[in-house]
Amino acid sequence: MSMENNVAADIADNVAVIGLGYVGLTLATVMADAGFKVIGVEKRNELVELTNAGKPHFTEPGLADAMQRAISAGALIASQSIDQSQPCGTYVITVGTPLNAAGVARIDMVEAATREVAAAMPANALVIVRSTVKIGTTREVVMPILQATGKPFEIAMCPERTLEGKALQELRKLPQVVGADTQAVRDKASALFRRLTNSIVQVSSLEAAEVLKLVDNTYRDVQFAFANEVARLCEAYDVNASEVIASGKLGYDRTNVPLPGLVGGPCLEKDPHILAQSARAKGITLEITESSRLINERQPAETTDFILAQMAQRGLPDQAKVAMLGMAFKGVPATDDLRGSMSTKVIQGLLAQQPELDVHVFDPVIDTATLASHYKQATACTDPMDAVRGASVVIIANNHPSLGEHPPATMLSMMHPKGFIYDYWNHFSDLSAGNSMANYFAVGNTHRTSI
Numbered sequence: 001m002s003m004e005n006n007v008a009a010d011i012a013d014n015v016a017v018i019g020l021g022y023v024g025l026t027l028a029t030v031m032a033d034a035g036f037k038v039i040g041v042e043k044r045n046e047l048v049e050l051t052n053a054g055k056p057h058f059t060e061p062g063l064a065d066a067m068q069r070a071i072s073a074g075a076l077i078a079s080q081s082i083d084q085s086q087p088c089g090t091y092v093i094t095v096g097t098p099l100n101a102a103g104v105a106r107i108d109m110v111e112a113a114t115r116e117v118a119a120a121m122p123a124n125a126l127v128i129v130r131s132t133v134k135i136g137t138t139r140e141v142v143m144p145i146l147q148a149t150g151k152p153f154e155i156a157m158c159p160e161r162t163l164e165g166k167a168l169q170e171l172r173k174l175p176q177v178v179g180a181d182t183q184a185v186r187d188k189a190s191a192l193f194r195r196l197t198n199s200i201v202q203v204s205s206l207e208a209a210e211v212l213k214l215v216d217n218t219y220r221d222v223q224f225a226f227a228n229e230v231a232r233l234c235e236a237y238d239v240n241a242s243e244v245i246a247s248g249k250l251g252y253d254r255t256n257v258p259l260p261g262l263v264g265g266p267c268l269e270k271d272p273h274i275l276a277q278s279a280r281a282k283g284i285t286l287e288i289t290e291s292s293r294l295i296n297e298r299q300p301a302e303t304t305d306f307i308l309a310q311m312a313q314r315g316l317p318d319q320a321k322v323a324m325l326g327m328a329f330k331g332v333p334a335t336d337d338l339r340g341s342m343s344t345k346v347i348q349g350l351l352a353q354q355p356e357l358d359v360h361v362f363d364p365v366i367d368t369a370t371l372a373s374h375y376k377q378a379t380a381c382t383d384p385m386d387a388v389r390g391a392s393v394v395i396i397a398n399n400h401p402s403l404g405e406h407p408p409a410t411m412l413s414m415m416h417p418k419g420f421i422y423d424y425w426n427h428f429s430d431l432s433a434g435n436s437m438a439n440y441f442a443v444g445n446t447h448r449t450s451i
Contacts, residue, residue, distance in 0.1 A: 011087050011088055011089045011122065012089040013035065013036050013037055013089070014036070014037050014039070014086065014087070014088040014089055014090075015028075015031055015036045015037070015038050015039070015088055015089070015090045015091075015092065015192075016038075016039045016040075016041055016082055016088045016090070016091045016092070016117070016120075017031070017038060017039070017040050017041065017092045017094055018041045018082070018091065018092065018093050018094060018095060018113040018116065018117065019041070019042065019093065019094040019095035019096065019109075019113065019131070020040045020041070020042035020047055020048075020051055020078060021094070021095070021096055022058060022060075022164065022167070022266075022337070023094045023130060023131075023160045023162070024040065024042075024092075024094035024095075024130075025040065025051065025056060025057075025058075025063070025067075026060060026063065026162065026167040026168065026171065027092065027094060027130070027160070027171065028040045028076060029063060029066045029067050029070055029076060029168075030066070030168060030171040030172065030196055031195075031196065032070035032073075032075035032076035033066055033069065033070060033075070034195045034196050035075075035195065036075070036195070037074075037075055038070070038075060038076045038077075039077055039078075039079060039082070039083065039086065039088065040076060040077070040078040040079070041078075041079055041080070041081060041082055041113075041116070042078060042079075042080065043080060045080060047078070048078045048079060048080055051067070051071075051076075051078035052071065052077065052078050053071075054067045054068035054070075054071045054072070055067070058335075058336055058337065059334070059335060059336040059365055060164070060165070060167055060168070060335075061165065061166075061168070061333075062168045063167070063168060066168060081116065082116050082117070082119075082120040083120075084119065084120045087120070087121070087122040087125075088120075088121070088122075088125065089125060089126060090125065090126045090127075090128065090192060091117045091120075091121055091125060091126070091127045091128070092128045092130055092158075093110060093113045093114065093117065093127070093128065093129050093130060093131055093142070094130045094131055094160070095109040095110055095112075095113045095131055096109055096131070097109065097110060097131050097132055097133055097270075097274070098270065099269075099270055099273060103273055104273075104277060105132075105133070105134055105270065105273070105274045105277065107133065107134070107137060107141055109131075110129075110131055110133060110137065110141065110142065111141060111145065114127075114141070114142045114145045114146065115145055117146070118145050118146050118148070118149045118151075119149075121146075121149075121151065121153060122151075123151050123152050123153075124152050124153065124154065125151075125153050125154070126153070126154045126155075126156065126185070126188055126189060126192070127142070127146060127153055127154070127155045127156075128155075128156050128157070128158050128189060128192075129142055129155070129156070129157045129158070129206075130158055130159060130160050132159060132160075132213055132214070132267070132270070132271055132274065133210060133274070134210075134274050134277055134278050134281075135207055135210045135211055135214070135275075135278035135281075136207060136210070136278070136281075137210065138155065138157045138206040138207075138209075138210060139206050139207065142155065143155055154180075154184075154185045154188060155180065155185070155206070156178055156179060156180040156185055156186070156188075156189040156206070156209075157179040157180070157206040157207075157209035157210055158176060158177060158178050158179065158189060158193065158209065159177055159209055159210070159212065159213035160213075161174060161177070161213065161216060162174065163333060164265075164330070164333065164335040164337055165332070165333020165334050165335050166333050171196055171197070172196055172197050173197060173199065174197070174199065175197075175199040175200065175201045176190075176193040176196070176197055176199065176200050176201070177201050177203060177209055177212055177213070178190050178193065178200060178201065178202050178203070178209070179202075179203040179204070179205055179206050179207075179208050179209025179210070179212070180205070180206065181205055181206060186202045190202060211275075211278075213271070214271050214272075214274055214275040214278070215275070217267045217268055217271035217272070218271060218272040218275050218289050218292075220268060221263060221268045221271075221272045221289075221292050221293060221296060222288060222289065222292040223257070223258055224258055224260075224261070224263040224268075224292075224296060225263070225291070225292035225293070225295040225296050226257065226292075227241075227245065227257055227258045227259060227260040227261075228260045228261075228263070228295055228296060228299055228443070229295060230244065230245065230257065230260065230444065231260035231443045231444030232302075232444075234444045234445070235444060235445070235446050240429065240444065240445045241260055241443070241444025241445060242259060242260075242426040242429035242430075242442065242444060242445060243429070244444075245257045245258075245259055245260075245444075246259075259425070259426055260426075260443045260444045261399065261424050261425050261426075261443055262299065262300070262342035262343070262346075262397065262398070262424050262425075263296035263299070263342065264296075264329045264340040264341055264342040264345075265329035265330060265337070265339065265340040265341075266329070266337065266339040266340050267340075268296075268340070269339075269340035270340070272289050272290075272292065272293045273293065275289055276289050276290050276293075299342070299443075300342055300345040300346045300348075300349050301345075301349050303346070303422070303424070303443065304346055304349035304350050304353070306422075306441075306446060307350065307393060307395070307422050308350065308353055308354060310420060310422075310441070311354075311392065311393060314418040314420070315418065316392045316393070316416065316418060316419075317392075318354055318356045318357070319356045319357065319358055320357060320358065320391075320392035320393065320416070321357075321358045321359075321360060321390055321391045321392055321393075321416075322350065322357050322358065322359050322360070322391060322392065322393045322394075322395065323360050323361075323362070323381075323384075323387035323388050323391040323393070323394045323395065324343060324346070324347060324359060324360070324361045324362070324378070324387070324395050324397055325362050325363075325384055325387060325388075325394065325395065325396050325397060325398075325403050326343060326362075326363060326364070326396060326397040326398030326399070326400055326403050327341060327343045327344070327361055327362075327363040327366060327371060327374075327375070327397065327398070328341060328343075328363055328365060328366060328398060328400075329341040329342065329343075329398070330398055330399065331364070331398040331399040331400025331401070331403065331425075332399050332400065332401065334364065334365050334400060335365065336363070336365045336366045336370070338366070338370075338374055342397070343397040343398065344374075344375075346395065346397060347359060347361075347375065347377075347378065351377060358379075359375070359377060359378040359379070360378060360379045360380075360381050360386070360387040360391070361375050361378045361379070361380055361381065361387070362380075362381040362382075362383070362384045362386075362387045363398075363400075364384075364400045364402045364403065365400070368380040368381065368382050384402075384403070384406070385406070385414065388406075388411050388414050388415060389414045389415075390414070390415065390416065391414075391415050391416065391419060392415065392416040392418070392419045392420075393419060393420060393421075393422065394411055394415065394419070394420075394421045394422070395421075395422050395423075395424070396421065396422070396423040396424060396425060396427060397424050398424070398425065399425040399427075403425075403427060404427035404428065407428065408421050408428055408439070408440040412439055412440075419439065420439040420440070420441060421439065421440045421441065422441050422442070423440065423441065423442040423443075424442070424443050425442075425443075426442045426443065426444070426445065427442075428440060428442070429442055429445060
């Protein structure tokens with residue numbers, strides 16, 4: 001075996017994961033557990049310190065235990081930069097691509113990560129782009145930076161598709177998508193991920209993998225937008241949208257409309273925009289994609305208008321107490337992620353029109369210190385009933401199951417006599433009208449007039 005082959009064999013199990021956000025940290029931990037020696041690279045020193053202490057910087061079931069095992073075994077270490085004295089066989093770019101003020105996905109972090117990889121990678125390294133990017137970014141942005149080094153390399157696009165709250169399980173079970181221009185590179189990247197799971201899906205190009213990721217999330221956004229349109233229609237005709245949707249799918253497999261509700265989060269808030277921007281670069285307008293995002297983005301404003309109108313109709317004061325329950329962008333699976341939280345937009349919408357409101361916030365997963373830091377115009381509560389007690393309005397803003405544990409009658413008995421509940425997730429849509437439901441409203445069900 002030549003010296004070059006010996007070096008390649010020595011570093012084959014060394015993997016650098018650039019970016020220790022949600023995607024990178026969970027991947028790095030699972031790869032370390034699978035037998036790789038993983039270097040996690042993160043610019044934020046506080047996250048490096050937390051990682052090396054075996055402490056995740058977000059809530060994810062099982063992650064803390066898995067990190068501690070990996071750190072103790074020496075299989076995972078975090079650093080602010082790639083150690084060029086420790087070459088890796090694989091470099092995985094997982095940095096964020098948030099939208100800028102103009103609504104365009106940023107690629108500066110991808111570019112910076114690629115330059116760092118280019119400087120450190122040995123010959124014939126495999127570079128994997130896992131960040132969600134505009135179509136063509138891997139070929140037109142990442143590849144030229146690597147080519148400029150003059151070093152031979154291989155490149156694949158392997159998008160992440162894990163669900164927050166189930167990341168460790170899905171990295172082991174969910175089909176891993178591998179896109180590359182040649183079968184040899186597809187096989188090499190597949191062999192890497194096959195150490196995590198036997199379920200591999202190969203696609204024929206870098207662009208195919210980029211498109212696949214964007215289509216997956218945009219499809220979900222379109223589905224939710226249709227559900228929210230159904231809700232608007234049902235409200236206009238004084239029909240219960242939850243009843244219509246649930247009844248329509250019983251024994252009828254051809255219909256599977258989701259329930260209406262707030263649609264946000266770090267993926268659905270962003271990925272349809274990236275897909276639409278990619279299409280516009282080719283002179284194509286994606287009407288359904290863009291309309292769906294518009295429907296979901298305007299829902300907070302439409303619903304806060306209803307809430308404020310209902311308050312005025314009931315003569316509730318400008319300084320009324322409003323309880324917001326569920327601040328993370330979703331409750332199932334549970335997460336503490338506030339990125340893209342539509343609950344935040346609901347608060348902003350209420351305060352923009354009625355700035356004297358006394359807002360109290362609670363989340364089943366997020367601690368009060370974090371809530372207080374994030375929502376400086378609100379009071380953070382450790383118990384949901386502390387938020388509810390004396391409130392004129394209770395807003396149930398995400399679908400965490402615990403938020404459906406206290407029936408409307410129980411909450412209303414603790415609230416202002418003219419108070420009401422607005423439920424974005426229809427936790428109590430199955431209750432009969434005899435349960436004080438005249439003071440309970442939900443998306444797609446806002447016209448109850450008797451109890």
